[in-house]
Amino acid sequence: xxxxxxxTVIIATxxxxxxxxxxxxxxxxxxxxxxxxxxxxxxxxxxxxxGAFASYYVVLETENIWLGVLxxxxxxxxxxxxxxxxxxxxxxxxxxxxxxxxxxGLGMSDLLFQKLVGTPLPIDQFDEWHVPVLxxxxxxxxxxxxxxxxxxIAFLLVPVVAIIINRTTFGLSVRAVxxxxxxADTLGVSVARVRFATIMAGNAxxxxxxxxxxxxxxxxxxxxxxxxxFIAIAxxxxxxxxxxxxxxxxLLFGMVGAIVLQAKTLGLIPRSASDxxxxxxxxxxxxxxxxxxxxxxxxxxxxxxxxxxx
Amino acid sequence: xRNYFIAAGIAAASVGAALAVGAVMxxxxxxxxxxxxxxxxxxxxxxxxGLAATAVKAIxxxxxxxxxxxxxxxxVVNIGGEGQMVLGGLFATMVALAIPEAPAVVLLPLVxxxxxxxxxxxxxxxxxxxxHFNVSEILSTIMLNIVAVQLMNFLLRGPLIxxxxxxxxxxxPQTARLPEGADMPMLSESxxxxxxxxxxxxxxxxxxxxxxxxxxxxxxxxxGLNPAAARYAGIPVKRNIIIAMTLSGAMSGLAGAILVxxxxxxxxxxxxxxxxxxxxxxxxxIVVALFGALHPLWTIPSSFLFGGMLVGANSLQRVAQVPxxxxxxxxxxxxxxVVSTEWHRKRLQSQAPAHAQSPDDVDQISNEQGSQST
Numbered sequence: 001x002x003x004x005x006x007x008t009v010i011i012a013t014x015x016x017x018x019x020x021x022x023x024x025x026x027x028x029x030x031x032x033x034x035x036x037x038x039x040x041x042x043x044x045x046x047x048x049x050x051g052a053f054a055s056y057y058v059v060l061e062t063e064n065i066w067l068g069v070l071x072x073x074x075x076x077x078x079x080x081x082x083x084x085x086x087x088x089x090x091x092x093x094x095x096x097x098x099x100x101x102x103x104x105g106l107g108m109s110d111l112l113f114q115k116l117v118g119t120p121l122p123i124d125q126f127d128e129w130h131v132p133v134l135x136x137x138x139x140x141x142x143x144x145x146x147x148x149x150x151x152x153i154a155f156l157l158v159p160v161v162a163i164i165i166n167r168t169t170f171g172l173s174v175r176a177v178x179x180x181x182x183x184a185d186t187l188g189v190s191v192a193r194v195r196f197a198t199i200m201a202g203n204a205x206x207x208x209x210x211x212x213x214x215x216x217x218x219x220x221x222x223x224x225x226x227x228x229x230f231i232a233i234a235x236x237x238x239x240x241x242x243x244x245x246x247x248x249x250x251l252l253f254g255m256v257g258a259i260v261l262q263a264k265t266l267g268l269i270p271r272s273a274s275d276x277x278x279x280x281x282x283x284x285x286x287x288x289x290x291x292x293x294x295x296x297x298x299x300x301x302x303x304x305x306x307x308x309x310x
Numbered sequence: 311x312r313n314y315f316i317a318a319g320i321a322a323a324s325v326g327a328a329l330a331v332g333a334v335m336x337x338x339x340x341x342x343x344x345x346x347x348x349x350x351x352x353x354x355x356x357x358x359x360g361l362a363a364t365a366v367k368a369i370x371x372x373x374x375x376x377x378x379x380x381x382x383x384x385x386v387v388n389i390g391g392e393g394q395m396v397l398g399g400l401f402a403t404m405v406a407l408a409i410p411e412a413p414a415v416v417l418l419p420l421v422x423x424x425x426x427x428x429x430x431x432x433x434x435x436x437x438x439x440x441x442h443f444n445v446s447e448i449l450s451t452i453m454l455n456i457v458a459v460q461l462m463n464f465l466l467r468g469p470l471i472x473x474x475x476x477x478x479x480x481x482x483p484q485t486a487r488l489p490e491g492a493d494m495p496m497l498s499e500s501x502x503x504x505x506x507x508x509x510x511x512x513x514x515x516x517x518x519x520x521x522x523x524x525x526x527x528x529x530x531x532x533x534g535l536n537p538a539a540a541r542y543a544g545i546p547v548k549r550n551i552i553i554a555m556t557l558s559g560a561m562s563g564l565a566g567a568i569l570v571x572x573x574x575x576x577x578x579x580x581x582x583x584x585x586x587x588x589x590x591x592x593x594x595x596i597v598v599a600l601f602g603a604l605h606p607l608w609t610i611p612s613s614f615l616f617g618g619m620l621v622g623a624n625s626l627q628r629v630a631q632v633p634x635x636x637x638x639x640x641x642x643x644x645x646x647x648v649v650s651t652e653w654h655r656k657r658l659q660s661q662a663p664a665h666a667q668s669p670d671d672v673d674q675i676s677n678e679q680g681s682q683s684t
């Protein structure tokens with residue numbers, strides 16, 4: 001009897017870990033695309049917050065969840081255009097301007113929420129979509145194939161991003177621009193155009209991550225992300241700028257979160273100990289950073305604005 | 311000289327641009343922009359009470375900002391002000407709870423010192439990771455912010471919680487009323503102005519002396535301007551990176567301690583997030599420092615300006631129902647506009663591309679910087 005119970009709990013925990021990993025995964029995939037082209041975006045958390053609010057508001061008003069998702073992506077695109085203008089033609093210092101974007105998103109999303117909504121009204125959430133056949137597999141089906149659409153989208157984007165970066169001409173340009181913009185420029189690749197594209201795509205994913213979070217939770221509140229966007233940035237380093245590595249990092253954060261939640265619900269650990277457990281992913285990430293910094297090289301042109309004739 | 315004026319003009323214009331965007335936002339929120347800015351300005355600077363409130367808001371901004379000046383001058387990007395403030399607050403709180411009976415003359419300096427040490431410790435970690443393991447300080451400070459907030463939640467929900475909260479069963483995560491010996495002395499009871507502002511002013515002047523009047527400051531700035539040249543000149547680059555982060559963290563830690571002991575409740579409280587404790591001062595301090603051209607003395611008026619914006623925003627919320635979050639968004643825009651124009655400003659000031667600094671520039675720049683900041 002207790003064996004069955006244990007199995008159920010483990011399966012539920014893994015499934016919830018995958019769900020919790022989804023916003024991290026979307027945001028860090030976006031950040032990885034930007035960084036491969038040599039652009040660090042520290043504003044992810046702010047863009048996530050704006051995307052989260054925009055999609056929350058649209059779903060609240062229209063009750064159309066997919067329209068909300070689309071709004072989240074569009075919000076990310078607009079912020080991406082803004083950030084691209086700042087960093088590419090204006091050559092702003094990327095570490096600091098990203099903090100500006102973060103503060104803007106933090107303040108703006110709160111401002112709009114207070115002005116337009118005020119009280120946290122719940123919104124419609126996605127229904128689970130059971131993958132035909134696969135969701136019927138015992139255990140495995142419940143863990144991997146009984147999720148909301150956002151989960152599938154996020155995990156399907158992992159191979160998509162990997163293929164685009166590693167197997168397409170555009171991906172080659174992205175990597176060239178991130179490693180040696182001078183050479184890319186010499187070969188006729190427009191550094192500015194590639195970076196505009198990667199920054200906007202990355203921010204669109206950050207907006208989507210915010211939408212996924214707000215719709216998953218069904219609410220919005222001030223600082224909804226609580227630094228998730230910053231964790232997503234670190235996960236890019238954790239995953240050594242590769243899509244599968246980024247996925248592994250996101251799953252780590254998701255799983256730890258799910259285990260802590262589950263243990264708290266079951267009363268296995270006191271509430272205070274869960275705060276200690278919640279530190280684990282951040283500490284593991286710091287340790288991973290130590291290893292990654294010495295084993296893997298970051299894109300050579302990361303954070304460096306490109307000036308022709310430099 | 312002409313270029314210098316143009317450069318100053320660009321800086322002013324970037325703030326003007328942010329204020330213009332703010333005006334548009336005010337209009338859209340249904341408030342008259344001129345009335346709105348007037349309300350903010352008079353609330354922050356128009357009366358003794360307003361000025362005192364502005365000064366209190368300026369304290370953490372000034373301290374974090376001064377720390378940012380030190381770090382950024384050494385070319386270390388300290389994004390960990392939030393976490394360092396939390397650690398400073400926690401260390402100071404624990405000292406106060408450990409020796410509650412100590413007289414104020416002993417206790418107050420001790421808690422401030424504990425705050426400095428807590429922040430310095432939290433700053434030294436990313437410094438050492440950068441120096442010895444080549445880990446980007448931007449990332450490690452972000453991660454340490456997250457660790458700090460969890461540590462705060464753990465301590466305030468568990469070991470440090472007010473015993474009264476357990477008895478009543480309310481379990482609000484906060485400490486008991488901290489010993490009165492550790493209260494920040496009041497400069498004016500009626501204005502609610504405490505001595506933290508003096509501490510912050512001393513720190514700002516001290517940082518200026520350190521950076522421009524001592525050998526250590528010269529070494530820190532040399533490392534920041536050109537690490538290769540600094541190493542060639544025999545300056546230990548790694549050690550100076552750690553020193554810069556430690557000093558920067560110490561300033562934020564002090565800010566955190568003053569935040570606890572200058573608060574009206576005289577407790578350390580958490581709402582579960584860093585923002586709840588710091589009010590984003592760890593990030594806004596970056597805005598303040600950038601706006602003060604990374605110069606500790608210019609950070610003083612800069613922190614009053616941004617402190618005033620916080621006070622003004624609160625009054626705008628009361629008078630015109632414009633959420634005070636507006637100011638956080640505006641601060642973000644100011645950062646964006648200032649750094650977007652920086653490259654062009656530097657180029658105008660030096661008449662040479664900002665990124666092409668030859669080793670020879672180091673001496674020349676360090677001589678100039680006493681009077682003029684780049």
